[in-house]
Each structure stands twice: as C-alpha cells, then as structure tokens.
Amino acid sequence: MSVNQSILSAKKSALFEALFQTAQVQQVPLAFWRLPKSEEIHCIADLSGSTTRKIDLEELPAGFAFSPFINPDGQQTLFIKADIHYTIQDNQLSQSVLPGQDTLFNKQQAFQEELQLKLEQLHQAVPGRAGEIAVMAAESSPEDRDYFTDIVARGRRAIAKGNFQKVVLSRTRTVQLLENYNPADTFYRLCQFYPQAFVSWVYIPGIGMWMGASPEILISIDKQQFFRTVSLAGTQPYRAQIPVSRAVWTQKEIEEQALVCRYIVNCFKKIRLREYEEIGPKTVIAGNLMHLRTDFIVDMQATNFPQLGTVMLELLHPTSAVCGMPKEPALEFIRTHERHQRQFYSGYLGPVNINQETHLFVNLRCMQIQSGKAILYAGAGITSDSNPEREWAETEFKCQTLLKVLEKAV
Numbered sequence: 309m310s311v312n313q314s315i316l317s318a319k320k321s322a323l324f325e326a327l328f329q330t331a332q333v334q335q336v337p338l339a340f341w342r343l344p345k346s347e348e349i350h351c352i353a354d355l356s357g358s359t360t361r362k363i364d365l366e367e368l369p370a371g372f373a374f375s376p377f378i379n380p381d382g383q384q385t386l387f388i389k390a391d392i393h394y395t396i397q398d399n400q401l402s403q404s405v406l407p408g409q410d411t412l413f414n415k416q417q418a419f420q421e422e423l424q425l426k427l428e429q430l431h432q433a434v435p436g437r438a439g440e441i442a443v444m445a446a447e448s449s450p451e452d453r454d455y456f457t458d459i460v461a462r463g464r465r466a467i468a469k470g471n472f473q474k475v476v477l478s479r480t481r482t483v484q485l486l487e488n489y490n491p492a493d494t495f496y497r498l499c500q501f502y503p504q505a506f507v508s509w510v511y512i513p514g515i516g517m518w519m520g521a522s523p524e525i526l527i528s529i530d531k532q533q534f535f536r537t538v539s540l541a542g543t544q545p546y547r548a549q550i551p552v553s554r555a556v557w558t559q560k561e562i563e564e565q566a567l568v569c570r571y572i573v574n575c576f577k578k579i580r581l582r583e584y585e586e587i588g589p590k591t592v593i594a595g596n597l598m599h600l601r602t603d604f605i606v607d608m609q610a611t612n613f614p615q616l617g618t619v620m621l622e623l624l625h626p627t628s629a630v631c632g633m634p635k636e637p638a639l640e641f642i643r644t645h646e647r648h649q650r651q652f653y654s655g656y657l658g659p660v661n662i663n664q665e666t667h668l669f670v671n672l673r674c675m676q677i678q679s680g681k682a683i684l685y686a687g688a689g690i691t692s693d694s695n696p697e698r699e700w701a702e703t704e705f706k707c708q709t710l711l712k713v714l715e716k717a718v
C-alpha cells in the first residue's frame with residue numbers, strides 16, 4: 309500500500325514544470341501520465357536511470373514502460389522504475405511512498421529539495437508569456453504530400469498483388485517551437501482538451517522527450533484482474549453538431565477494423581483462450597476524430613490465466629492497427645517505404661504495476677519534442693480500397709489533435 313505524504317500546492321502547470329526541471333537538473337528519467345476519464349495525474353522518476361527490460365508484468369516493480377515500434381522479442385522496452393511517485397490533483401502534489409524504497413531515501417530527499425527550489429523559483433519568476441503561441445506551424449509541404457500519397461499507391465499495389473491485406477503507413481510533420489516554449493503548458497492543455505485520452509509526457513536523458521494523447525489501449529489489467537484490449541480503426545472527423553449514433557462508416561472502414569478484430573482473436577486462439585467477451589464495434593470519439601472500436605475483456609481469475617497480460621503483450625505488439633496484416637510483410641513494407649524512423653511512435657507506453665494496475669497504450673497522436681521543434685507523427689491504415697489523397701487528409705486530421713493544443717499554448 310502506498311502512503312501519501314508531503315503535500316505541495318501550486319498551479320498545476322507550475323507543478324509539472326518544476327518536476328520536469330528537477331528531472332533535467334538531476335538527469336533522471338521521468339514520466340507523467342493521466343488515464344482516460346481520470347482527474348489524477350501521476351509522475352514518476354527513476355533515480356538511478358532507466359534501463360532496458362523485457363516486460364514481464366508478473367516480475368516488474370512499479371514503473372512505466374516505453375517501447376519503440378520496432379521491438380524484437382520485447383528486448384528494447386525502456387523501463388522507468390518508480391523510485392519516486394507523485395500524484396497531482398486539484399493543484400496539490402502528494403508523494404506516494406512505495407514499499408521497499410528505504411535505500412533510496414537520500415536520493416528521494418535530494419529530488420524533493422530540488423523540486424521545492426524549482427517551485428520557489430517559478431513562483432518568483434515574472435509571468436510574461438500569456439497570449440503568446442507556442443509554435444509556428446507551417447503548412448505541410450507538397451513534397452511530403454507527394455511522397456506519402458506515392459507510398460500509399462505503392463501499398464495498394466502490393467495489396468493487389470496479394471503481398472498483404474493491410475499496411476499502416478505514417479509520416480511526420482515538423483513544427484517550429486518558439487524560444488520560450490514550455491512543454492508543461494502543452495501537457496496541461498492536453499489533459500484539459502482530451503479527458504477521454506491517455507495523456508503522457510516522457511523524458512529520458514539521452515533518449516528524448518515525447519508527449520501525446522492516445523485513444524488506443526494495448527493492454528490493461530485492473531485490480532480485479534480483468535484484462536482488456538481493443539480493436540481500433542476507421543477514422544473520420546468528429547463534428548459536435550452530429551450525434552455519434554448517426555456516424556456512417558464505409559465498407560472499407562468496417563473491413564479495416566474487422567481485420568484488427570480478427571488479429572486479436574487469432575492471438576487468443578494461439579494461446580487457446582476461448583472465454584473472452586467481445587463488445588462492439590461502436591463509434592467512439594477521440595478528440596477531433598471518431599473511430600470504430602471493439603472491446604475485448606477477459607476475467608483472468610475465472611480463466612486461471614495470471615500471466616495473460618505478459619503473453620498477450622508479446623503476441624499483440626505491433627497490432628494490425630499500427631502495422632498491418634499479415635504482420636511480417638506489412639512490417640517489411642513499412643521499413644522499406646517510410647523514410648523516417650518511427651522510434652517510439654506506434655510503440656506502447658504506460659504505467660506498470662502502479663497501485664496493482666497496468667495500463668499500456670499504443671503511442672499515437674504523439675510528438676517528439678526537441679530543441680526548437682516538435683516532430684508530430686501520424687499514420688493511416690491502407691487497404692485495397694484506399695484513396696491516397698483521403699489517407700493523406702486523415703494523417704492531417706490526426707496531426708490536428710496535437711496542433712490544436714500547441715498552437716494556442718501560452
């Protein structure tokens with residue numbers, strides 16, 4: 309059980325900023341996250357530096373997993389151990405003391421002292437940023453558009469030849485950040501804008517900084533030992549004036565999402581698991597977009613399958629929602645045709661064994677924040693019926709999820 313102590317109070321964005329600056333000064337990995345429909349924001353830091361670990365949910369201590377898209381045998385997953393764990397709610401920061409951390413007392417103390425110092429400095433800083441935008445977002449370049457529509461057309465041809473049934477192709481969009489850009493403001497706004505999303509901000513010295521608002525669960529295990537995963541695909545813009553129940557989906561989108569369902573059911577078949585509940589597909593809202601989603605739920609106690617999460621993680625990633633079907637030829641196509649490295653985009657990330665729960669999400673609607681610029685990533689599922697221009701438009705809509713937050717951030 310964790311105990312809450314040492315409450316600090318300040319504006320939420322100042323708390324985020326102070327925590328981030330503390331991690332920067334101490335050069336330790338840090339992860340912030342907010343689960344869908346929750347008010348509570350978590351922040352953990354690994355005071356001895358993150359390590360690469362294979363995700364074995366039964367073995368791992370409390371922490372945060374951060375996996376790249378390409379992750380053979382799950383060996384490349386970074387793990388940020390929760391050496392210190394804060395929760396933030398209503399402008400209040402409390403430290404949860406996790407069991408077995410006595411040996412870390414000095415490091416925790418040093419982190420806490422630096423944090424207090426940073427908060428005082430921020431409190432004294434002259435506010436002067438209001439009204440300024442965080443980015444200068446140029447239009448996507450025609451060259452990017454040509455490249456993307458060309459590989460979509462090639463993808464379609466490969467499908468017509470029978471190489472695979474579906475491939476998910478992605479692109480990047482780079483935006484310039486202003487000098488006084490503050491990622492804490494963006495994170496704050498992402499939490500405000502997207503209450504239904506998994507909002508995250510990961511900083512790992514030497515690796516980089518990523519932020520996003522994902523609509524897609526990869527694996528979730530709650531306290532009651534219920535396992536969940538979803539099949540999410542099909543995309544169209546969401547307009548508040550039109551009720552979700554009136555959403556109309558084309559045959560292409562219905563089939564594309566059904567492929568992801570089939571992929572998940574095949575994973576269950578491989579481990580001979582028959583007792584799962586399948587709910588959907590139904591239309592769900594994800595920020596400025598709508599998708600089709602089917603939920604899969606397994607009672608891990610009733611099926612006597614305590615290691616289901618670990619086993620399914622290995623089987624599922626990368627799912628056909630972000631890679632394709634069948635997996636290997638689609639992955640090969642992505643590797644030879646996409647001209648950027650996906651890195652952590654379309655990998656997975658999330659809390660592991662925090663308060664006896666694990667929630668791993670697919671890293672979508674995300675960006676990599678570097679000095680002076682942010683690189684946004686977005687992809688779209690290509691099937692035999694894909695129209696290259698429409699797929700391009702879909703990636704533009706997906707970029708808007710973050711652009712909307714960035715452009716107005718102060």
Ligand SMILES: C=C(O[C@@H]1C=C(C(=O)O)C=C[C@H]1O)C(=O)O
Nearest residue numbers: 541542543629672686687688689
């Ligand atoms: C690949 C992305 O999203 C995935 C692809 C979708 C699609 O092709 O319709 C929908 C949701 C996600 O599973 C992305 O957001 O970059």
